[in-house]
Amino acid sequence: MSGARGTMSGARHARRRARALGATLLLAAACSDTAGPSEQSPVVRAVYLVPANRTVDASYAIGIANAMRHLQRWYFDGLGTGRTFVLTDPVVSVRHSSHTADWYAATPNGDPVRAFFNNVADDGLAIVGGRANDPTSVWVFFVDADRACGQAGAAGTSGVAVFTASYLRRFTGRVSAVACVDDPTASCPAVGAVGHEVGHAFGLHHPAACEAGTADCPANALLWLGHTTYPAAVLTTDDWKVLGASPFFRQTSPSAEAFSCSNLLAPAPSAGLRRAFSLAMRPPAAASAAAPVLAC
Ligand SMILES: [Zn+2]
Secondary structure (H helix, E strand, O other): OHHHHHHOOHHHHHHHHHHHOOOOOOOOOOOOOOOOOOOOOOEEEEEEEEOOOOOOOHHHHHHHHHHHHHHHHHHHHHHOOOEEEOEEEEEEEEEEOOOOOOHHHHOOOOOHHHHHHHHHHHHHHHHHOOOOOOOOEEEEEEEOOOOOEOEOOEEEEOOEEEEOHHHHHHHOOOOOOOOOOOOOOOHHHHHHHHHHHHHHHHOOOOOHHHHHOOOOOOOOEOOOOHHHOOOOOEOOHHHHHHHHOOOOEEEOOOOOOOOOOOOOOOOOOOOOOOOOEEEOOOOHHHOOOOOOOOOO
16 A cells, blocks of 8 residues: 555545535345356445444445446546546445444554554555556545544555445435534535545646646636536646546446436436445454444
8 A cells, every 4th residue: 555655645635625515125136146247347436344343334335336327427527538437237235344433533553643544544445455556456445433533534546446424324315414614515515525535545636827826727627626516627738638537437328317416316327326335244253342234
């Protein structure tokens, strides 16, 4: 994970956001994916990471799946080339951690601001058998755990992105207040923040003019402040160049059915819930620690 740590920009995001912002469950597809990656072509792998003292919440998995599908469509429309990133099928893999929820924020791991990211990335990559800068996988971890305010709660770099439980709660409409000043304030900005950080994981950078503070800064760029007004945001010409050369972006047909990022659970696209997620069974040694909500 040293590569990820070296270039992560989550701390800057946290400060910038602080300035800028103020079921039906279809389970037929569950239980099949327990062995890890199966696709050989580069894909984006969304992982719902369940700490040892949490139970699987199916609505979280569906919220993640539809957030990723919303972004897949948004990038498709933004590029206009018939390409977008490719997701796994099912979109989300549910994986269990041996760590409790408070471990991620409380355990020192490098720069204190980056400790939560580093812990989730290290733990998640070990569980899935992945790594940073994996040529065949961009790993997107959603962990049902909270950071300490001041730690980066949404960050992406080098093929890995990490998001706290604040995002899961926003996806499912379970919270009205923010726990930390730079937490997402609503579902669409939460999806936009995922798009921003996953963009970093793809190799996108903040617009140079914005970093330089010049007047031609495209403030509505997704990789600047556009994530706060998502889906009203844009990709820049520099983004097009990077994504046009990315092996993760291929000719793909994302969901043709429009749905709102403001409610990721209700008007689900017909293809959306059919195979939203798969479950990895809890290891036998920990099977008695918590009863899973869903059983295969
Ligand atoms: Zn950023």
